[in-house]
Amino acid sequence: MMRALAPFAVALCACVPVDVPGLAPQPAEPALTGPERIEARIPSRGAVATLGPVGRNGDTVTWTTADGVTLALAGGVLVATRGLGPDLMGAEVGPLRAALAGRGAAGLLPRRHAYLDGENRVATLELTCRLAMAAPAAADAGLRRMEETCAGAGQSFVNSYWIGAGGSVVRSVQWIGPEVGPVTISAPLL
């Protein structure tokens, strides 16, 4: 026990730096590299945004909003997000892309996602998917619709891809991750 007459107790350095000195200006609006635009909707955030291209690495194009959220699409398939918080850090979607293009064997398609956990470790989510042609619906507007049904490690989702006449993905609903859920992407609006 400590007696009632305790002397002064002091926390010496309990200063909360509310602001840190920064010699950095805030990011300017990103410089777009082309006139193409896509539209993305994330229902879980109630967010709708128009994105333009800021970078291309191989056949993966990085699209950005004006306020610093990016989506990276490889042949229309989402492989990464940034600026959303629980981002999709990277994805391995090779088998799916081959199947969408009509190449490769049908059947089970492995898919791998990476996320960052609260201790800055990369958490990998292994998924197994099936790709099937969906029954035509009025909303398809004449486009071919493929459905990718995925499950693994307690997660499951269905991604949809609407394929245009040229064989490219013109519209899609793709799952970002357990926290963010799906994003709807309408491709290129010129």
Next chain:
Amino acid sequence: MTSGRARRAVLGAVLSAGLPGAVAAEIDAPRLAWGYSTLGIPGLVDMPVAYGREDAELAFILSHFRSQTRMTLTFQVTDRLSGSFRYSILDNIRSASGNRVVPRIYDRSFSLHYRLMDEGRVRPALAVGINDLGGTGIYGGEYLVASKTLSPRLRASLGIGWGRLGGDFANPFGVLSEGFRTRPAPDVGQGGKIDPKAWFRGDAALFGGVEWQATDRLRLVAEYSSDDYRREDGTAFRRRSPLNFGASWQAGPQTTVTANYLYGSEIGVQVSYALNPRRAAAGAGRDPAPPPLRPRGPSAAMLGWPVVVAGAGSGLSDAMAREGLALNGQSTEGSTLRVDITNIRYGQSAQALGRAARVLTQHAPDSVDRFAVTLTENGMRVSTVILSRDRLESLEFAPDGAARLRAGAVIADGGPRLPAAPGRYPAFDLGLAPYISTSLFDPDQPVRADVGLALRARFEPAPGIVISGRVQHRLAGNLDQGDRPPDSVLPRVRSDAYLYFKGGATTIPELTAAWYFRPGQDLYGRVTAGYLEPMFGGVSAELLWKPQAGRLALGVEVNQVRQRDFDQRLGFRRYRVATGHVSAYYDFGNGFLGQVDLGRYLAGDVGATVSLDREFANGWRVGAFATRTNVSSADFGEGSFDKGIRLTVPLDWGTGRPSRAQLVQTVRPVQRDGGARLEVSGRLFETVRGAQASGLDRSWGRFWK
């Protein structure tokens, strides 16, 4: 969405237990306690249970019933061990001898709760606990408790208690040794000592109870308490019955509100707030997206990238600055582009490195195929990371991109001095920000605080030379209302704190010139002179040996200081002292960091400090420390020796915005003059470790964030 995740974790035991399949699967897994007791221990109402909480959970429990208020901070140190610090306000309690009633006392206690055995299909979980390590405090009591899950929603616990939790029958341990039969009378002295002489001694008693998780949010508890409240019964309240009942409501993902009916006479309320440092409030962080990579080759030209020649103008500096990085210098050697940067914005250096690499791909000519990025802290070139441009380009979107990039990267100690980036030096930075400073557990008032404005300035005329200071102006607060003439027989190096708080509204807590340098491989040096901290000024010199990836680091620090005037302006008082320490730091590799400091303290006393911290890759730290010096307990005064707990909370953990700022709080039961250390900004271990190979590796996943 993060709140949903946190809630799942809090309710995890309940929800998973509700699934028939999960019961069989988890039958041998350790189970989590459903709630905290009024003492802030995993438990029922007043009594403990044998379970623990989720590993790393940090909880604040505020509990009140007639004449008793208990505030407890409990940390689940490991899967099996939890530790608590408790501050209690007790009114109308009998004195230890029992012959008078004290209107109000303040009691501080440290507790430990350790799960000896996990629950099995048949066997119960078993735990042992000590409610006051001093063994002589108001809550001095020990227990052994067993708990069993009877159905997914029903649990029962049965335990035996000693000390405050005992008293009904002769101690069964008496068969082992006669010494267990009687509990030594409290030898309070200056208190605060760890005193195992009383533990598990004297008459024992049984306690127990059941808890029923009625719904996912509502939990009902009934218990038989063996705490007879001998010092409170009849003065603070009437203890009419040993039975307690409680109803807990999970009000939110982290908050539980409890109403108790206690001892047949009292209504109590309790609020528990629990968080887990491992799960950031903001997930991995809502950092704005980084710039994309620019691969070399024709695709870049097609996209119309400006081809910028490295070294031409300030384009690279500006691009780095937009990412929160200061470009200190650059040079090109053949196909290697070298840059020297300082991380301004990111809690983890790996993220700064990743952003720098992205910027470099955009600005380096295609002839460059390697980047050598030197990370500099306070002018000290800490480490250099060599990255292959090919690998960067091929791994930008790969799910295992971070690990594969690390496998091909080389991290070396130090780095060459590069031609300074134009306009980098001299650098001047000024900032005005609000501040809050607190004093916790003053016996007159548990919390005192001042708020005001702090003007900070920092001037770097050349690499490694930092002139910095802070002027504070208090706008409001009550820190100056403490009035406790110290009874210390030692030089009043800390117990005069209240005089400094009274010293004036506008103060200069810190004004120093510092020189940081690298004397050699794995070595770091610092010399700081000026007004080092609010109470002392002088000269401080430090040398640290810390290999890039080693577990052990060694340091030595010597200081010649003089006590400052109470007004915290430019004058000094008469007291001078030479103080310094030899320090060893050891990273146990499982998230625990130990530190031992041997040396001479501010009051001239000689001794050692032992610290143990659990740290998380996101920057959270929870730790405890204790110092013994050649000052006797009687001379030290209340508490017998210096000890306390400390918390470091990175600001970005809560806000989700990238920042290196952190909130540091040390809590001592009592601050006296023995075992007191000088506070100096820029101590080397904390300054350099994040940018070393081991620090980069701890958070390497953030490279691509």
